Amino acid sequence: MKMLKNNKKVRSSNFSREEEMNLIQEIEKFKHILECKITNKVTNAEKEEAWRKVLSSFNSRNLQVRSISQIKSKFDNLKTKAKKEMAKQKSYMRGTGGGPAIKIELDHVTEATLNVINMKTVVGLNNSLDSDFINVKVEYYKKKKELLEKRVEAEEKERSRRREREEEEHLKKMILLDLEIKLKEKQLK
Structure with missing residues (x-):
């Protein structure tokens, strides 16, 4: 985000569906590093390097230039949305009232996000x-x-x-x- 003279932040444009898909595709290449739960000096350095590579590749494929904080935030939002969708689906499956369970259709970005994140965090062990x-x-x-x-x-x-x-x-x-x-x-x- 950019700052104006009177200290107001300028909003950047929203991510398009294509940008979201590109981001997920780039993150997929480094998911074993970025989704690792271990946090120590070595793994944190690996994660920062992976984020820099994701950013570089992502920005080279898109017209809108984004920052690391923007893509990290967007990825967190996509993960949250995907987890909510899975929780909603799980809720419908456990519901009562007879009839078949309601199947929620997931968009391709949410499906790709679910493929990247560790499914154990979504559905449990x-x-x-x-x-x-x-x-x-x-x-x-x-x-x-x-x-x-x-x-x-x-x-x-x-x-x-x-x-x-x-x-x-x-x-x-x-x-x-x-x-x-x-x-x-x-x-x-």
């Missing part, structure tokens, strides 16, 4: 803990384990190369010593 924190932690530790395994593998390769170089050096020294011994034996004879 089927386990006794009723939290996706454990699943997020498992994913976090899987990635951490994978990175550690790659580091160990790289260090092992480096040790192996170093060992090979040392063995070559040792072999060369042994050959030189053997030649020196033969030379000394010839000189003594």
Whole structure:
């Protein structure tokens, strides 16, 4: 939002349906980062970088230039709308009065938003803990384990190369010593 001389904010234009769809498509590419529940220094830095990439790509596809705060706010609003629609549908499914359940038709932006957000936050978990924190932690530790395994593998390769170089050096020294011994034996004879 821009400021005028008398400190009044100027409203930016509303997001069009096409802009909303473009935003969701860009966020979909980074949903594993942006929808991660873990918040620490590393994941927060990853999220900020992901938002910058989303913004850059989003602005390159649209005429209206938006800020990070605008797209974050819009995404939050889209998530809220999608969750409300799912809650309404769930309410209708549990309703009484006979007859078939009322099926709410979702627009394509809401459906795309539901595909991006973690469905467990919308419909709930089927386990006794009723939290996706454990699943997020498992994913976090899987990635951490994978990175550690790659580091160990790289260090092992480096040790192996170093060992090979040392063995070559040792072999060369042994050959030189053997030649020196033969030379000394010839000189003594």
